[in-house]
Amino acid sequence: MQELKNLRKFITSCVTVLIFWTCTLVLPFSGTALAQASPNALSITTLGMDDSNNNFPYSNTLQASGGTPPYTWSITSGVLPQGLQLTASTGTVAGTPNDKINTYTVTFQVKDSGLLTASRKISFNNIYGFTKAHAAAAIPATFFGMTIYDQTHVYPSVPIGYLGKGDATTWPFIEQTEGVYNWTALDQYVSVAQQHKLPFYWTNANIPKWAAADPNTCTFYQGTHIYACTSMIRADKMAAFDTFLKTLILRYKGQITLYELWNEPNVGNVFTGTIAQMVTLTKHVYNAVRTYDPNALIGSPSSTGANYLLAYFKQGGPRGVNLIDIHGYPDVTGNDAPEAIIGFKTENIKINMASVGLQNKIIWDVENSWGGQRSNQDTDYRASFVSRSLLEHWSVGIPQSSWYGWDEPAWGTLWTPTGGITPPGTAYGVVEAWMLGATMPYPCTANGGTTWNAVYTCDLTRSGGYQARAVFDTTQTCKNGVCTTSNYTPDPKYLQYRDITGAVFPITPPGQTVQIGLKPILLENCTCPKIP
Numbered sequence: 001m002q003e004l005k006n007l008r009k010f011i012t013s014c015v016t017v018l019i020f021w022t023c024t025l026v027l028p029f030s031g032t033a034l035a036q037a038s039p040n041a042l043s044i045t046t047l048g049m050d051d052s053n054n055n056f057p058y059s060n061t062l063q064a065s066g067g068t069p070p071y072t073w074s075i076t077s078g079v080l081p082q083g084l085q086l087t088a089s090t091g092t093v094a095g096t097p098n099d100k101i102n103t104y105t106v107t108f109q110v111k112d113s114g115l116l117t118a119s120r121k122i123s124f125n126n127i128y129g130f131t132k133a134h135a136a137a138a139i140p141a142t143f144f145g146m147t148i149y150d151q152t153h154v155y156p157s158v159p160i161g162y163l164g165k166g167d168a169t170t171w172p173f174i175e176q177t178e179g180v181y182n183w184t185a186l187d188q189y190v191s192v193a194q195q196h197k198l199p200f201y202w203t204n205a206n207i208p209k210w211a212a213a214d215p216n217t218c219t220f221y222q223g224t225h226i227y228a229c230t231s232m233i234r235a236d237k238m239a240a241f242d243t244f245l246k247t248l249i250l251r252y253k254g255q256i257t258l259y260e261l262w263n264e265p266n267v268g269n270v271f272t273g274t275i276a277q278m279v280t281l282t283k284h285v286y287n288a289v290r291t292y293d294p295n296a297l298i299g300s301p302s303s304t305g306a307n308y309l310l311a312y313f314k315q316g317g318p319r320g321v322n323l324i325d326i327h328g329y330p331d332v333t334g335n336d337a338p339e340a341i342i343g344f345k346t347e348n349i350k351i352n353m354a355s356v357g358l359q360n361k362i363i364w365d366v367e368n369s370w371g372g373q374r375s376n377q378d379t380d381y382r383a384s385f386v387s388r389s390l391l392e393h394w395s396v397g398i399p400q401s402s403w404y405g406w407d408e409p410a411w412g413t414l415w416t417p418t419g420g421i422t423p424p425g426t427a428y429g430v431v432e433a434w435m436l437g438a439t440m441p442y443p444c445t446a447n448g449g450t451t452w453n454a455v456y457t458c459d460l461t462r463s464g465g466y467q468a469r470a471v472f473d474t475t476q477t478c479k480n481g482v483c484t485t486s487n488y489t490p491d492p493k494y495l496q497y498r499d500i501t502g503a504v505f506p507i508t509p510p511g512q513t514v515q516i517g518l519k520p521i522l523l524e525n526c527t528c529p530k531i532p
Contacts, residue, residue, distance in 0.1 A: 042067030042112050044120040048450040050443065051125040051347060052081060052097045053397070056132060062091035063448050067112030076119060078106035081126040097126050101354030127350040128359045129397025130443050139394060139435045142199065145402030147367070151188045154407045155196075156414075157421055158429035159436075163193045163200040164367065164402035165260070172208040172221070172228050175244055178237075183251065190255050201366060201402075202252075203260035203302065204285065205270045206230060211237040217272055230272040233281065241281075245288035253293045260325050260366060261285050261318070262301040266308035275308070279316045286318040299325035302366055306348035313356050324353060324361045328368035328393070328401070336375045338389035339474060341365070342444075343451040346396050364400040365393060369412025380478035383427040384518035386414070387500050390431050391458045391470055391520065395444040403428070427500040427519075433531055434470065434498070434522050438462050449475070455488065455516070466532050469494065469523045476517040485515040494523035504529065 045063045052058040064071050073091040080086065081099035091110065105123040141161030148154060149167055166189035175181055186202070193200035205228075209218045212229035221228050233241055249259075261282040265271040271278060282301060289298050300317070302325040303309040313319060326349060330340035346363065353359055370376065370385050386403070393401040406425075407415045414425030438460040446454035458470040469490070476484045490497075492511035498504050500519050506527070507514065514521065526532070 040066045042110065042116045042118045044108060044110055044118050046120070046122070046448045047453070048446065048448075049093065049122055049124040050445055051127050051342075052084065053130040053443070054097055054099070054101065054126060054128050056130055056135070057094075057096050057442070058084060059092060059094040060445075062093070062108055062110070064091065064110045064118065067110075067116045067118075068114045070113060072111045074109050074111070076107045076109045077121075078104065080104065080106060099126055101125075101127055101351055101359055103351065125347045125351065127347055128354065129346070129350060129363060130395070131397065134397050134399070135441050136439060137399075138437050138439055140399075141436060143394065143400055144390075144432050144436070145366070145400055147402060147405035147408065148189075148192070149405050149408045151185070151192050154415070155192070156406045158414075158425065158432060161198065162400060162402060163189065163196070163198045164404060165201055165203050165263075168221075168224075169202065170205050170263075171241075171244060172206050172226055174248075175208055176226060178208075178210050178240055181244075181247065186252075190252055194255060199257035200255070201258035201260060201299070202248075202256045203263040203299075203366075205263035207233055211240060228269075230268065230270060232273040232277045238284070242284060242288065245285060246292055249288055249292040249296075254295070256293075256296060258297040258299055258323070258366075259285065259289045260299040260302055261321070264304055264327060265301045265312075266303045266305050275311050275315050279312060283316075283318055286320070290320075297322040299323040299364060299366065300361075301325070302327050304329065306344070306352045309349060310352035310356065313353075313358065319356075319358060321361065324349065324358065324363045325366050326363060328365040328389075329371045330375075336370065337452060337474070338370075338385050338392055339451050341368070341389065341392050341398075342396055342446075346398070363398055365398050366400070366402050367404045368393075368401060369404050372411050378478050378480065379423050380481065380483050381518065382422075382424040383500055384472070384478055384483075384520070386412075386424045387427045387431045387520045388456075388472060388474075388518075390428070390435060391444060391456075394435065394440055395458060397443075423501075426502070430498070430500050430502050431470075431520070434460065434468070438468070444470075455486075456520075458520075460522075462532055464532060465525075467493065467525045468531075470520045471516055471523060472518060472520040473516045474518065478518050483517045483519060485517040487513045488516040489513050490523050493525045495527050496524050498522040498524070 043066055045065050049060045073088050081097040081104055083097040084093055084095040086093050103123055103125050107119055107121045109117055109119045111117045144160050145162035145164050146156050146160040147164030169186040207229040209227035209229055211233050212218055212231050213234045214231035217231040218227045218229040265278045289296055298321045300321045304327050328341045328345050330336050404412050415421050440460055444456050444458035446456055453475045455473045460468045473486050496504055496506050499521050
């Protein structure tokens with residue numbers, strides 16, 4: 001019996017030793033796998049970085065979680081734009097970039113005190129547009145442009161500083177029969193602009209049937225009996241086009257502020273000719289404006305795609321334009337969000353324009369909104385859309401943004417004949433009041449996320465020490481009348497906040513957590529009933 005006990009003790013000891021040496025041998029080689037499975041695994045939580053702007057101060061701090069702090073940061077592949085540096089101890093990328101306008105892809109690595117590592121590849125753009133002058137400028141009334149559908153009976157109940165293009169004012173409407181002009185609609189728009197002392201812009205789209213090289217491209221404008229053709233002009237009708245342009249420009253000299261060379265030429269129901277043919281047409285418009293009203297501004301064709309505009313200039317489009325015009329509608333078939341203006345709607349154009357030496361041209365968004373009725377129709381979402389759109393347009397360096405349109409029945413509607421101003425229309429006026437006359441000292445920051453999913457902060461300042469911060473969370477939703485929110489802890493200097501209905505709420509005590517969602521709120525360092 002004693003021998004059996006001794007045998008059992010010997011076997012137990014061997015098993016214990018075997019387990020010990022097995023663990024000792026396995027653990028050094030399986031440490032990474034165990035760390036990945038652990039809730040305390042080291043990881044980089046920053047998903048994206050804000051774009052940098054050449055010659056403008058930049059700072060963006062990477063974030064990590066897990067492991068055992070302190071962390072040490074490094075770059076394992078790729079390079080930052082010249083002028084930016086990574087601080088190893090903090091993960092902060094900062095400096096004043098002065099490098100090629102382009103997309104930069106960098107792999108960042110973080111190492112903890114236990115020598116665990118984690119990596120993430122992040123792409124961001126070094127672009128242009130938000131400059132020191134833009135940061136120092138008070139946001140002007142002219143930034144807030146608006147298109148009116150019914151120019152004879154409707155005028156916005158929110159302040160506007162720029163009158164967008166008029167409906168039914170293009171060449172096919174004005175000259176339905178060769179040599180016979182109908183200026184009624186355009187006269188009315190110009191009259192509204194003059195009455196309210198607003199700048200106003202004109203653009204052309206389509207060709208009248210009598211001048212079309214291909215009549216098979218002609219169809220009626222929706223709801224009218226006026227033909228719109230998408231082909232090139234017949235060679236023998238180019239002189240008639242020149243006569244129309246001369247008559248137009250001389251008639252409204254000094255009253256039309258901006259001539260856009262063409263409206264959306266990359267869209268099939270506007271133009272089906274070649275880019276070279278569009279260059280020919282717009283050279284005629286450009287030369288006519290420079291000849292007959294040299295003080296007027298000229299904007300590029302308002303392509304909705306960056307690559308079309310790049311090809312246009314490469315094929316000889318006039319580079320003496322004053323402005324690069326865009327239409328900032330998001331891709332309503334995909335990500336229907338105003339953050340498109342931060343993403344592909346401007347970053348691609350900025351990179352492309354720099355590649356052909358046009359990086360010093362200012363970008364205007366002369367037509368934008370959530371688009372047509374096929375886009376997200378939730379009222380709360382649309383109120384959030386217009387609010388975020390205004391803040392983000394200024395943040396990317398755009399000094400003029402024209403909403404389309406105030407009473408437009410299908411696109412971006414802010415007012416209806418039966419219901420009056422809509423909640424999105426109210427939000428437009430409220431956020432305009434937040435911004436008008438304020439300065440935005442640096443672009444809005446997407447804190448640690450991507451363009452589409454992040455907590456955004458947009459700081460606004462005024463004289464007398466006024467400081468405010470618009471904040472919203474694009475990871476939240478608005479659907480069927482319900483908007484989700486997340487917690488946000490403001491700096492204790494902020495004493496109250498406003499929402500996009502115009503309501504004001506105290507933050508008591510200072511530093512107390514508030515709820516944020518898609519609809520921006522404005523934190524303020526005062527207990528002021530009105531914005532100073």
